[in-house]
Amino acid sequence: MKICVIGTGYVGLVGAAIFADWGNEVVGVDIDPKKLKMIESGEMPIYEPGLSEVVLANMKAGRLSFTTSLPRGMKDAEIIFICVGTPQNEITGAADLSAVWAVAREIGENLDGYKVIVTKSTVPVGTNERVKKIIRKYASKGKRFDVASNPEFLREGSSVEDMRETDRVVIGSDSKKALKIVRSLYEHLNTTIVETDLRSSEMIKYASNSFLATKISFINEMAQICERAGADVSEVSYGMGLDKRIGKYFLNAGIGYGGSCFPKDVAALYKTSTDQAYDFKLLRAVMEVNDRQKDYFMEKISGHFGKNLTGKTLACLGLAFKNNTDDIRESVSIEVVRTLRGNGARLKVFDPEAMENAQKVLGDEMIEYSEDIYETLKGADALCLLTEWKQFSQLDLDRVKKALNGKVIFDGRNLLDKEQVQKAGFTYYAIGKRTNGGDYKHFTGVSAILEDVSDE
Numbered sequence: 001m002k003i004c005v006i007g008t009g010y011v012g013l014v015g016a017a018i019f020a021d022w023g024n025e026v027v028g029v030d031i032d033p034k035k036l037k038m039i040e041s042g043e044m045p046i047y048e049p050g051l052s053e054v055v056l057a058n059m060k061a062g063r064l065s066f067t068t069s070l071p072r073g074m075k076d077a078e079i080i081f082i083c084v085g086t087p088q089n090e091i092t093g094a095a096d097l098s099a100v101w102a103v104a105r106e107i108g109e110n111l112d113g114y115k116v117i118v119t120k121s122t123v124p125v126g127t128n129e130r131v132k133k134i135i136r137k138y139a140s141k142g143k144r145f146d147v148a149s150n151p152e153f154l155r156e157g158s159s160v161e162d163m164r165e166t167d168r169v170v171i172g173s174d175s176k177k178a179l180k181i182v183r184s185l186y187e188h189l190n191t192t193i194v195e196t197d198l199r200s201s202e203m204i205k206y207a208s209n210s211f212l213a214t215k216i217s218f219i220n221e222m223a224q225i226c227e228r229a230g231a232d233v234s235e236v237s238y239g240m241g242l243d244k245r246i247g248k249y250f251l252n253a254g255i256g257y258g259g260s261c262f263p264k265d266v267a268a269l270y271k272t273s274t275d276q277a278y279d280f281k282l283l284r285a286v287m288e289v290n291d292r293q294k295d296y297f298m299e300k301i302s303g304h305f306g307k308n309l310t311g312k313t314l315a316c317l318g319l320a321f322k323n324n325t326d327d328i329r330e331s332v333s334i335e336v337v338r339t340l341r342g343n344g345a346r347l348k349v350f351d352p353e354a355m356e357n358a359q360k361v362l363g364d365e366m367i368e369y370s371e372d373i374y375e376t377l378k379g380a381d382a383l384c385l386l387t388e389w390k391q392f393s394q395l396d397l398d399r400v401k402k403a404l405n406g407k408v409i410f411d412g413r414n415l416l417d418k419e420q421v422q423k424a425g426f427t428y429y430a431i432g433k434r435t436n437g438g439d440y441k442h443f444t445g446v447s448a449i450l451e452d453v454s455d456e
Contacts, residue, residue, distance in 0.1 A: 001024045001025070001078050001079065001184070001185060002024070002025045002026075002076050002077050002078050002079075003016075003019050003024050003025070003026045003027070003077055003078070003079050003080075003081065003185075004026075004027050004029060004070075004073045004074040004077035004079070004080045004081065005019070005026060005027070005028045005029065005081045005083055006029045006030075006070065006073070006080065006081065006082050006083060006084060006103055007029070007030060007082070007083035007084040007085070007121070008028050008029075008030040008032075008035060008036070008039065008045070008066070008083075009046070009083065009084075009085060010046055010048070010154065010156060010159060010260070010327075011083045011120055011121065011152050011154065012028065012030075012081070012083030012084075012120075013028065013039070013044070013045075013046065013051065013055070014048065014051060014154060014159045014160060014163055015081060015083060015120060015152070015163065016028040016064060017051060017054040017055045017058060017064065017160075018054065018160065018163040018164060019185070020058035020061075020063040020064035021054055021057070021058055021063075021164075022185075022188070023063070024063065024185070025063055026058075026063060026064050026065075027065050027066070027067060027072075027073040027074075027077070028064070028065070028066045028067075028073070029066070029067055029068070029069070029070050029073035029074075030066065030068065031068060032068075033068050036066045036067070036068065039055060039066060040059070040066060042055075042056055046325075046326065046327070047325060047326035047327075047353045047354075048156070048157070048159055048160060048325070049157065049158070049160065049324060050160040050161070051159075051160055054160060070103075070106050070107070070110060071110040074107065074110060074115070075112065077115060078115060078116065078181065079115065079116045079118055079181065079182065079185065080107060080115055080116070080117045080118065081118050081119075081120050081150070082100060082103050082104070082117065082118065082119045082120060082121055082131075083120045083121055084099040084100060084103055084121055085099055085121070086099070086100065086121050086122055086123055086264075087264065088263065088264040088267055088268065092271060093267035093268065093270060093271045094124070094267075094268060094271045095122070095123060095124055095264065095268045097123060097124075097127060100119070100121060100123060100127065100131065101130075101131075101134060104117075104130075104131045104134040104135050105134055105135075105137075105138050107135055108134060108135035108136065108137060108138030108139040109138045109139070111135065111139040111140065111143045111145060112143075113143070113144075114144045114145060114146075115145050115146075116145070116146050116147075116148055116177075116178045116181050116182060117131065117135060117145060117146070117147050117148070118147075118148045118149070118150045118182060119131060119147070119148070119149050119150070120150050120151065120152050122151060122152075122205050122206070122209075122261070122264075122265060122268075123149075123202060124202065124206070124268055124271075124272055125199050125202045125203055125272055126199065126202070127202060128147050128148070128149050128172070128198045128202065129147075129198060129199075131147055132147040135147070146173060146175040146177060146178035147173065147175075147178070147198070148171060148172060148173035148175070148178045148179070148182050148198075149170075149171070149172035149173070149198050149201035149202050150169070150170065150171050150172075150182060150201070151170055151201060151202070151204060151205035152205075153166060153167075153168070153170075153205070153208065156259065156260075156322065156324070156325040156327055157322060157323060157324025157325045158324065165189075165191075166189065166191050167191060167192075168191055168192045168193070168194060169183075169186045169189065169191060169192070169193045169194065170194045170196065170201050170204050170205075171183060171186075171193065171194065171195050171196070171201065172195075172196045172197055172198045172199070172200060172201020172202065173197075173198060173201075174197060174198060179195050183195065205265070206265050206268060206269040206272070207269070209261055209262055209265040209266065210265060210266050210269050210283060210286070212249075212250045212262070213257055213262045213265075213266050213286050213290070214282065214283075214286050215249075215250040215251060216250050216251075216252075216256075216257045216262075216290070217257075217285070217286040217289040217290050217293075219233065219237055219250075219251045219252065219253050220253050220254070220256065220289055220290070220293045220431075220432075221289055222236055222237070222253070222432065223253035223431050223432025224296070224432070226432040226433070227432055227433070227434070230434050231432075231434075232418075232432070232433050232434065233253045233414075233431065233432025233433060234253070234414055234432070234433065236432075237251040237252065237253065252388075252413070252414065253414060253431045253432045254293070254388070254412055254413045254414065254431055255293055255294045255297045255332050255333075255336065255386065255412040255413070255431070256290045256291070256293035256294050256332045257290055257332070258321035258322075258329070258330040258331045258332045258333075258335075259321040259322060259327060259329060259330055259331070260321075260327060260329040260330065262330075263287075263290075263330045264330070266283060266286060266287055267287065269283060270283045270284060270287070293332075294332050294335055294336055294339075296431075297336065297410070297412050297431070298336065298339055298340075300410055300429045300437065301314075301340070301382075301384070301410055301429075302343070303438075304382075304408065304410075304427070304429070304437070305381075305382075307343060308343065308344055309340060309343045309344040309345035310344035310345075311344070312344070312345045312346070312381045312382075313345065313346045313347070313348065313379060313380045313381050313405075314340055314345050314346075314347055314348070314380055314381060314382050314383075314384055315347075315348045315349075315350075315376045315377045315380035315382070315383045315384065315404070316333070316336070316337055316340070316347055316348070316349045316350075316376075316384045316386055317349075317350055317351070317373060317376060317383065317384070317385050317386065317387070317389070317392050318333045318350075318351055318385060318386035318387025318388070318389060318392065318413075319331065319333050319334060319337070319349060319350075319351035319354045319355065319357075319358040319386070319387065320333065320351055320353060320354035320357075320358075320387050321333065321334075321387070322387065322388065323387060323388045323389045323390065324353075324389075325353065325354070326351075326353040326354045326356070326357055327354070327357070328354050328357045328358055328361065331354075331387075332386070333351075333386035333387050333412075334358060334361065334362065336384070336386055336412070337349060337362060337367070337386075338362070340384075341365070341366050341367065345366070346366050346367075346368075347366060347367045347368070348367075348368045348370055348376045348377075348378075348379075348380055349362075349367060349368070349369055349370065349376065350369070350370045350371075350372065350373055350375075350376040351387065351389075352389055352391065355369055373391065373392070373395070374399055374400075374403050377399075377400060377403035377404050378403045379403075379404075379405055380403075380404055380405060380406070381404070381405050381406040381408065382404070382406050382408035382409065382410060383400065383404060383408070383409045383410070384409075384410045384412065385409070385410070385411045385412055385413055385415050385416070386412050386413070387413065388413040388415060392413075392415050393415040393416065395416070397420065397421065397424040397426070398424075400426075401424060401425065401426070407425055407426045407427060408426065408427045408428075408429075408437075409421060409426050409427070409428050409429065410429045410437075411428065411429065411430045411431070412431065413431075414430050414431050414432070414433070416428070416430075418430060418433055418435055422435065422436050
């Protein structure tokens with residue numbers, strides 16, 4: 001098939017590369033010529049494991065090319081994918097669809113024959129119907145086309161694998177012809193293909209991400225109870241996850257979710273609910289819990305050092321919103337770093353991939369950007385673990401002890417083994433665990449309960 005992919009961000013670039021890898025002829029379109037030159041030279045604008053290899057291999061094979069000209073990109077295409085950004089409006093929480101509308105207009109102005117226009121960007125219910133109206137408005141009379149929704153379910157850090165081995169494909173359209181054409185792109189995959197209407201397809205993506213965010217906020221609320229009751233949230237989540245109805249994924253307590261999807265999509269779905277005159281109370285609570293979670297982490301630090309951190313140096317490992325990506329959008333790790341600096345601390349920071357992006361938003365004031373893990377720790381009064389990179393869970397505790405001035409660890413992602421860390425002589429604070437950092441001691445009721453047990 002001949003395919004045009006508009007937008008070369010996480011969704012568009014990965015999609016274009018994998019579509020080409022499946023044997024299709026793909027043209028990627030982007031308005032940024034510098035970005036396209038980077039890609040063509042083999043330098044990816046985003047960090048995504050395995051992506052550069054797929055892009056370069058398919059460019060070399062002649063199946064993948066790029067252009068800044070939408071008319072050129074869509075000229076012979078059978079399917080046009082819209083993969084532009086839909087960022088969150090900071091005031092209303094709604095998705096900003098201006099890029100989608102602009103692309104729809106340009107598609108209409110350059111429509112030269114029947115095509116299926118597929119929105120892969122995450123968009124609110126009703127968006128594709130408006131896309132259809134805009135294209136029809138600007139297309140020449142008699143030009144035929146269909147519109148479809150095909151939401152992506154890619155996880156940053158594993159999107160190449162997710163695209164190749166997706167657990168489902170969702171296609172929405174009011175045209176049987178469009179459904180057939182889009183289905184033919186995916187039917188070689190060993191997966192379930194869901195065919196539905198436009199609005200249900202749009203809703204599936206928001207519902208999926210919002211439910212996953214709900215699982216995260218739920219386990220973070222459980223972490224609060226576990227600390228107060230003297231239980232271990234890691235053991236609780238493990239026991240819960242063995243239930244097939246619940247599953248083990250997205251049950252890791254921490255400092256909250258971030259990134260380009262969950263915060264935006266949860267807010268957008270809540271906005272949709274209010275537009276429909278319905279108060280989605282559960283979703284509102286999910287957002288409130290997530291906002292509070294980083295504050296609880298900060299309370300551990302201020303409880304140990306005092307709120308004024310002037311004169312303290314803290315080593316922070318992790319700046320990306322999650323592991324295996326350089327993406328810092330809505331990163332809770334970045335928010336924690338900013339708060340620590342605002343409270344007077346000097347910071348030494350390190351992330352395997354996100355250093356350059358982080359420095360652009362954090363600047364250099366009171367922050368030292370280190371080149372490796374143990375260089376970051378030298379002379380610091382405490383270590384803060386903020387992103388769940390695998391290498392951070394495998395720290396050499398002897399080297400950590402030698403490097404740090406203070407033997408204190410604040411583990412915002414529960415990466416370390418509590419018993420090993422405490423046995424090595426560290427004061428350890430984690431999320432939802434009883435530790436020698438005294439997480440549970442200030443909660444009323446716990447000491448009384450323990451006294452009753454000892455009396456018996």
